[in-house]
Amino acid sequence: MYRELKVLAVVVFFSLLTYYLVEPYAHHEMHKKVDANGTELVIESHGFTYDGRDDIAEAKRSGNETLVATKIDFWKDVVEISKLEGDVTTGEAVFANCAGCHNGMSMNMGGVIVPNLDHAGRIYDKNYLIALIKDPAMASNVDHKYADTSMHPMGSIKFTVSDNQQIADVVAYMLEKKAEEVTPKEAYEEACVRCHALRYKKMTQLGDTPTFKHKKDALAHEIKVIEEQEKVQAYMGNLPPDLSMIIRARSAHFLETFVANPQGQLPGTSMPRVGLSQEGYDKVKAYLTEAGDPSKKAREELGPWVIGFFIIFTILAYLWKKSMWRDLH
Numbered sequence: 001m002y003r004e005l006k007v008l009a010v011v012v013f014f015s016l017l018t019y020y021l022v023e024p025y026a027h028h029e030m031h032k033k034v035d036a037n038g039t040e041l042v043i044e045s046h047g048f049t050y051d052g053r054d055d056i057a058e059a060k061r062s063g064n065e066t067l068v069a070t071k072i073d074f075w076k077d078v079v080e081i082s083k084l085e086g087d088v089t090t091g092e093a094v095f096a097n098c099a100g101c102h103n104g105m106s107m108n109m110g111g112v113i114v115p116n117l118d119h120a121g122r123i124y125d126k127n128y129l130i131a132l133i134k135d136p137a138m139a140s141n142v143d144h145k146y147a148d149t150s151m152h153p154m155g156s157i158k159f160t161v162s163d164n165q166q167i168a169d170v171v172a173y174m175l176e177k178k179a180e181e182v183t184p185k186e187a188y189e190e191a192c193v194r195c196h197a198l199r200y201k202k203m204t205q206l207g208d209t210p211t212f213k214h215k216k217d218a219l220a221h222e223i224k225v226i227e228e229q230e231k232v233q234a235y236m237g238n239l240p241p242d243l244s245m246i247i248r249a250r251s252a253h254f255l256e257t258f259v260a261n262p263q264g265q266l267p268g269t270s271m272p273r274v275g276l277s278q279e280g281y282d283k284v285k286a287y288l289t290e291a292g293d294p295s296k297k298a299r300e301e302l303g304p305w306v307i308g309f310f311i312i313f314t315i316l317a318y319l320w321k322k323s324m325w326r327d328l329h
């Protein structure tokens, strides 16, 4: 008995050692992220809050002093605006400036279908929304793509809604009136589908694929999808990948930090930062899990039963062994 316990202790010790020290160390060494100059990047998650610290650190690494100053000023203004008290009624009137483009008509503007904003106050972070209205390219951290950031497809908003109080008002309006319960599917449709198809859910950049009675209609739809994808590709440089399997292909840490700031993981990537709040991210992730791993829930529910079975089985086996040995003595 004593000998067996000693063997068990040794096994447990080495398992814990591997799990807590060796594995994380190997992971860290093998997945090291470095920038173009070989400096190690520390990719942390900030819990989906946006204050520009990653952007400023990136600008500093690039050694461009003017860019550093621009980024610092920009995010300082965002924090100032976030302290203003927004007026929901005035904000509703300001929102008319947005509704010209965000009109729910699924039209492509400058490369992507303009997203629906029905749950914008729920799925996006407040500071991010402020930054987005101040300058969409800066907020999305894709300003490096533009000589003049007002060339971004939503860039003209800088001129139409330029007053800080107006920005605070329209954001207050969204946080209050565009913030109803959102389903995982709605969150995905509003935040990601304009760029990423989801084959397993029969979703393309045009949204859900309807079922067609006639082959001719199905083909006509396919052509529309191809045309839409060509526009997205022209805007992004390449067609964003289908995300059906992403939940299995990548770690949770990668997905979270990539969505929070794509430039942090893939410097120079054309994917914009989307500005999700924690809740918005959780919903999107739930939808991606449902698409890529539909049996996950059932599997997890089965787990405790299997463990329970093993415990009962072990007790029975032990009792049986004891009774057998008693007779032998």
Ligand code: HEC
Pocket (backbone or CB within 6 Å): 094, 095, 097, 098, 099, 100, 101, 102, 109, 110, 112, 113, 114, 115, 117, 120, 124, 132, 133, 140, 153, 154, 155, 156, 157, 161, 170, 191, 194, 272, 273, 274, 275
């Ligand atoms: C000139 C047309 C236009 C106007 C005006 C406009 N938008 Fe947009 N908006 C767009 C386009 C196009 C996109 C998608 C851009 C992309 O994905 O690169 C977008 C994206 C967004 C997003 C999603 C951002 C993200 O990072 O995922 C939000 C939120 C948004 N707009 C809010 C607003 C608000 C609020 C206003 C008014 C204050 C507004 N927009 C005015 C065209 C416009």
Ligand code: HEC
Pocket (backbone or CB within 6 Å): 112, 191, 192, 193, 194, 195, 196, 236, 238, 239, 240, 241, 243, 246, 255, 258, 259, 266, 268, 269, 270, 271, 272, 274, 276, 284
């Ligand atoms: C305006 C277009 C656009 C939007 C909106 C967008 N993405 Fe992307 N995304 C891209 C592009 C382009 C790439 C390819 C990046 C590259 O390879 O440089 C990409 C890549 C990715 C990748 C990396 C895939 C891989 O295999 O490495 C993930 C994960 C991802 N996007 C998730 C999301 C999620 C989740 C959303 C919604 C919250 C989203 N994206 C919204 C354009 C977009």
